[in-house]
Amino acid sequence: MGRVAPAQVRRITCVGAGVIGGGWVAYFLAHGYAVTAWDPGPDAESRLRHLVEAAWPALSEIGLADGASPDNLAVAPDLASAVDGTDFVQESAPEDLDLKIRLLGDIDAVTAPEIVVSSSTSGYGMSEMQVACAHPERTVVAHPFNPPYLIPLVEVVGGKATDPEVVEWTSEFFEHAGKAVITMDREVPGFVANRLQEALWREALHMVAHGEATVEQIDRAITEGPGLRWASQGPMLTFHLAGGQGGMTHMLDHFGPSLLSPWTRLDAPELTPRLRSDVVAGCEAEAQGRSIDDLVAERDHSLIAILRALGRA
Missing domain, CATH: 3.40.50.720 (NAD(P)-binding Rossmann-like Domain)
Incomplete structure (x- = not known):
């Protein structure tokens, strides 16, 4: 059978x-x-x-x-x-x-x-x-x-x-x-979402350990900030829009040097030409022909819906 x-x-x-x-x-x-x-x-x-x-x-x-x-x-x-x-x-x-x-x-x-x-x-x-x-x-x-x-x-x-x-x-x-x-294309320890969660979790623990933020401040920093955006477009498209009309290309070229700033305890990957190209191409593929203006409108519509569902708008 x-x-x-x-x-x-x-x-x-x-x-x-x-x-x-x-x-x-x-x-x-x-x-x-x-x-x-x-x-x-x-x-x-x-x-x-x-x-x-x-x-x-x-x-x-x-x-x-x-x-x-x-x-x-x-x-x-x-x-x-x-x-x-x-x-x-x-x-x-x-x-x-x-x-x-x-x-x-x-x-x-x-x-x-x-x-x-x-x-x-x-x-x-x-x-x-x-x-x-x-x-x-x-x-x-x-x-x-x-x-x-x-x-x-x-x-x-x-x-x-x-x-x-x-x-x-x-x-x-x-x-x-x-x-x-x-x-997934291949096995990755912790899979995709857990790897992303773990990075945020470790940095949060570091901030508490160093007295840089309280538990409540860390949670509110996500629920009242990037967490709302991530619910509809995820971190990559969020940064794509942070580049304005230039999208991810402008984002990487303008903010790429900040990868070397000591903002987190995680080691940043080298922003090689290949990595830059892969990230830009990935955003263009995910956008599926939608312009920056289209994506901004979709993001704003989703944010309003999320805020209303949570009773915050």
């Missing part, structure tokens, strides 16, 4: 039912899938059903798929029965590499070889985790963000032994399931 098309997935197995695994269960249920969960922990079923019940009002508010119901959740007594007849497996065990290796090997051993096995890991690469699998070609990372039932982003990336078609299938599945997908 071959692998079903991404849009034909009907039954999903979630292995691990903690905060992330339970969040996945709630998300998949809300999108009309039948979900079978397995977690060896004590009281796992009661904790999982409580999490789904707590998440359901928010999911109902943003809209449920036809037929979506918590009643479509089954909790299996063992791993083999959990994956029996499944179309897709999402693993969300704790972040322990040895545990991940053993568990993925166990899942691989009892799951039909055509079924994609995806991990929610937030730090390990699939190349590290797939080493005990007899069919590592069908293992892939789909890294979500908490809570998975509300935050759209999922980062998809394979390991050294992963079939590229599996990466493509997984990205298509999550897009069909309503997620905003970044299909």
Whole structure:
């Protein structure tokens, strides 16, 4: 039997039912899938059903798929029965590499070889985790963000032994399931969003440690400032617009020397001609033909909507 098309997935197995695994269960249920969960922990079923019940009002508010119901959740007594007849497996065990290796090997051993096995890991690469699998070609990372039932982003990336078609299938599945997908070109420690969060987190800790800012000042600096802009256009397009009509080209040429200023404790990369060209070209590609004026109008419209939603305008 071959692998079903991404849009034909009907039954999903979630292995691990903690905060992330339970969040996945709630998300998949809300999108009309039948979900079978397995977690060896004590009281796992009661904790999982409580999490789904707590998440359901928010999911109902943003809209449920036809037929979506918590009643479509089954909790299996063992791993083999959990994956029996499944179309897709999402693993969300704790972040322990040895545990991940053993568990993925166990899942691989009892799951039909055509079924994609995806991990929610937030730090390990699939190349590290797939080493005990007899069919590592069908293992892939789909890294979500908490809570998975509300935050759209999922980062998809394979390991050294992963079939590229599996990466493509997984990205298509999550897009069909309503997620905003970044299909990564290669494995990067910490993935994309975590790397960016970590840089901000480390600088924030440095500022507190040196008495340069309080916790409240740091949080307000983001929620009342760049965080509002990032919600609609992200840091790269934000700097693209900071260059005025000259866009990122002017931004890099004008502010590039400040990369060497001691503003952060992070080492700045050298602004080589290639890096400059890649960043400029990336902004032009993301703009998709929209002018600076177009992007400014879109940004302002989004900022007004965000401020109104937060009760600040």
